[in-house]
Amino acid sequence: MDTKTLKKYFNEMYADNGAVREIYKRYGHWLKNLPDGTLARRNAEAELLFRRLGITFAVYGETVEAERLIPFDIVPRIFGASEWQRLELGLKQRVRALNAFLHDIYHDQEIIKTGIISAHQVLNNTQYRPEMKGVDLPNQVYAHIAGIDLVRIAENDFYVLEDNLRTPSGVSYMLENRKTMMRLFPELFVKHAIEPVEHYPQMLLNTLREAAPPNVAYPVIVVMTPGSYNSAYFEHAYLASQMGVELVEGQDLFVHQQKVYMHTTEGPQQVHVIYRRVDDDFIDPRVFRSDSTLGVPGLMAAYCSGNVALANGVGTGVADDKSTYLFVPDMIRFYLGEAPLLSNVPTWRLSEPDDLSYVLAHLPELVIKEVQGSGGYGMLIGPTSSKAEIEAYRLRILAEPAKFIAQPTLALSSCPTLVESGVAPRHVDLRPFVLSGKDVRIAPGGLTRVALTEGSLVVNSSQGGGTKDTWVLEN
Amino acid sequence: MLSRTAENLFWMARHIERAENTARVLDVAHRTSLLPLDIEGTQAYLWYAPLNITGCAECYEVKYGLAKADTVSHYMALDPDNPTSIYSCLKLARENARTVRGAITSEMWEVINDTWLELNSLPKQMDYEKFRDFFDWVKNRSHLFRGVTLDTIIKDVGLSFIKLGTFLERADNTARILDVKYHILLPSLNDVGGAADYYQWGSLLKSVSAFEAYQKIYRDVISPQRVSELLIFRDDMPRSLHACMDEVEDALRAINGHSGKEAQRLAGEQHAALHFGLTQDAFSEGLHEFLTDFLKNTALLSREIREAYLSRQDTAMIRQLTT
Numbered sequence: 001m002d003t004k005t006l007k008k009y010f011n012e013m014y015a016d017n018g019a020v021r022e023i024y025k026r027y028g029h030w031l032k033n034l035p036d037g038t039l040a041r042r043n044a045e046a047e048l049l050f051r052r053l054g055i056t057f058a059v060y061g062e063t064v065e066a067e068r069l070i071p072f073d074i075v076p077r078i079f080g081a082s083e084w085q086r087l088e089l090g091l092k093q094r095v096r097a098l099n100a101f102l103h104d105i106y107h108d109q110e111i112i113k114t115g116i117i118s119a120h121q122v123l124n125n126t127q128y129r130p131e132m133k134g135v136d137l138p139n140q141v142y143a144h145i146a147g148i149d150l151v152r153i154a155e156n157d158f159y160v161l162e163d164n165l166r167t168p169s170g171v172s173y174m175l176e177n178r179k180t181m182m183r184l185f186p187e188l189f190v191k192h193a194i195e196p197v198e199h200y201p202q203m204l205l206n207t208l209r210e211a212a213p214p215n216v217a218y219p220v221i222v223v224m225t226p227g228s229y230n231s232a233y234f235e236h237a238y239l240a241s242q243m244g245v246e247l248v249e250g251q252d253l254f255v256h257q258q259k260v261y262m263h264t265t266e267g268p269q270q271v272h273v274i275y276r277r278v279d280d281d282f283i284d285p286r287v288f289r290s291d292s293t294l295g296v297p298g299l300m301a302a303y304c305s306g307n308v309a310l311a312n313g314v315g316t317g318v319a320d321d322k323s324t325y326l327f328v329p330d331m332i333r334f335y336l337g338e339a340p341l342l343s344n345v346p347t348w349r350l351s352e353p354d355d356l357s358y359v360l361a362h363l364p365e366l367v368i369k370e371v372q373g374s375g376g377y378g379m380l381i382g383p384t385s386s387k388a389e390i391e392a393y394r395l396r397i398l399a400e401p402a403k404f405i406a407q408p409t410l411a412l413s414s415c416p417t418l419v420e421s422g423v424a425p426r427h428v429d430l431r432p433f434v435l436s437g438k439d440v441r442i443a444p445g446g447l448t449r450v451a452l453t454e455g456s457l458v459v460n461s462s463q464g465g466g467t468k469d470t471w472v473l474e475n
Numbered sequence: 476m477l478s479r480t481a482e483n484l485f486w487m488a489r490h491i492e493r494a495e496n497t498a499r500v501l502d503v504a505h506r507t508s509l510l511p512l513d514i515e516g517t518q519a520y521l522w523y524a525p526l527n528i529t530g531c532a533e534c535y536e537v538k539y540g541l542a543k544a545d546t547v548s549h550y551m552a553l554d555p556d557n558p559t560s561i562y563s564c565l566k567l568a569r570e571n572a573r574t575v576r577g578a579i580t581s582e583m584w585e586v587i588n589d590t591w592l593e594l595n596s597l598p599k600q601m602d603y604e605k606f607r608d609f610f611d612w613v614k615n616r617s618h619l620f621r622g623v624t625l626d627t628i629i630k631d632v633g634l635s636f637i638k639l640g641t642f643l644e645r646a647d648n649t650a651r652i653l654d655v656k657y658h659i660l661l662p663s664l665n666d667v668g669g670a671a672d673y674y675q676w677g678s679l680l681k682s683v684s685a686f687e688a689y690q691k692i693y694r695d696v697i698s699p700q701r702v703s704e705l706l707i708f709r710d711d712m713p714r715s716l717h718a719c720m721d722e723v724e725d726a727l728r729a730i731n732g733h734s735g736k737e738a739q740r741l742a743g744e745q746h747a748a749l750h751f752g753l754t755q756d757a758f759s760e761g762l763h764e765f766l767t768d769f770l771k772n773t774a775l776l777s778r779e780i781r782e783a784y785l786s787r788q789d790t791a792m793i794r795q796l797t798t
Contacts, residue, residue, distance in 0.1 A: 228574050241577040252479050254789040256796055263478040263787040265632060266732035267795045 010413040023080040071466035077448040081475040090341035092440040100335035102142035106132045127317030142313035146434040152413040165320040172235035174447045177469040193474040195444035201242035210437030211309040219272035255298030260308045273309045322371045351402035359406040366406045445470035481636045482785040487571035488640030494564035495617035496648040498610040500525045503682035522547045528651045580627040590616045638726040646719035654766040683714045704754040717749040734783040741776045
């Protein structure tokens, strides 16, 4: 193994002296005694399984080529019980504060009055929805499903990279990865006590039930998808069938006297909770984009009068914006009166002149992101970019500095991963899924994303990243 | 069940059945064309039959003119521009299935998806002599789909809509085959029992998988009256109008809700006419008139089913809410 890499980046499995970390002991022992070629053979099996699943589920386009599966890596990423517990507390704390922030900015706006965050930052944000002012939501929860992206720099050093509070996806991969691992390596599950994740759909269903308008004893819940051509359609259909609820499109719903109904073969049936995987902009052509055919006319009126719940709520985007991100530690102190358990990555806001001049002088060392961007698109990674790329990006920044933020290039931890040359370290991050209803719940672990190209720090699936099964060991 | 889900299940089944029926109709044309021809222009006459049965003669003429063996075969089997070609039916069936992926079983999806992928691996233009194999393949895929469906799907309202689609399409098709072929075959009525006649009526029976049943039941020369009795009134013949309406009536009865009263009444009425009807009455009325009536009533029933269960007219739903 390349010792330089080991020193530079935290390796999830090996300590700096090359010894296997305690948490990976059993797995390492098993891996060492595996007959040659076994891993490659099982990997081929996994690919076959996923291709079949793909053929079964994830066919989007006309041709087979148009369908792209996210590559699955068969080496698991493992957390110990105590380190996971710390993360879990930090995640719950963060999501509580984010929901409190959303409730506040759509009600009394205390955080603005005390000057912690400027009115401009909140109210002029394109994701701020004035329609939501004064609307009361059950349990004061806005982001029922949150995906918080974490990276690890050192043994006890985790950073939150970004909060996803709109329609975070990927949880179906977490579930499918576990199923596949259990099928391929039953012996490993006998050797380890691994926290199960299979109950996630039940947890989600409970969370959605708790989001229902009060006084509805048996809420009718549906999953709403933009349709079968959406890239995450597989996940929408998967979650609906796992929860045993209908998968609807906008055309299946209509609003009458501020109540939402779906068209069924037995006539209209009222719907109380919509787990919608359609963005705010498209859910109601009467209020937001009038050219949207994905939504339901009148849905916002029904929502604001409290007859139907939307998960996630409308207007959460203002809280997961990359320029609002900066204030999350302040939110935790302000709303919860606690010290933040998870750190933010130091961030420069290019709307601030001082930050801007520092960043422009240090572009080759930094990562620059668009405030509204997601999915790893449109970012600049200074250390791996050419001079020409950096100069081109500089012009984009100068044209509209407020559209960007900058962060130091993080030394993402790496995890052993099966690649063509064998098992080698590749950089990983983690997206745990945090559910908020009457309580905050988390499925142990989450989705580990891995950058399959050597040295690459971009793990997004849209940029060729893969995924791993994530284990949390029981005490 | 969501109306959209029901609609897609209904059309998925209907498109697959339609693909199979088109393959059957073309297959019988291919068989018949092997007979020596004695009349000038018979070939064109012969190849108009499949176009007339599926109701696409006009569109065909615009594109190709005179009906000829190879172009009719291509147009009805593989032409993506023809919305009723086997190709288009299988494509639409797959689109229906994908939209309601959660309402069908993995096995059903695999059959439909594999069929579509295999179809696309075939050459865009097929040699004339390969068509017979292709028709067999289409029939087999359709058989496989129905077998897998009955073996794997839960017996709920979803299956009822699949059955409705299958048997309405099948009834429609059997009636059309009988109607169109009867016209062609009439000139040979005075030659009952002759070789050509045997072959003609025989291929009609074969096209609806009824040749062996005929021999078993009647043990006699093939006569138009008996063919009609077999394909219209006998309820033990799987592709007969009576058998299809048995299934349609059963399926409708299994669907809950108040909106289907009229559809149930129409289906019951049509079923009773077949259950208690007599072959000689149909003949004295005129077989063509009888079949035209049947097709008209089937279309009426299809429209009623669509309005009662499948359409998503907000106004109609709101009417239900307010009354």
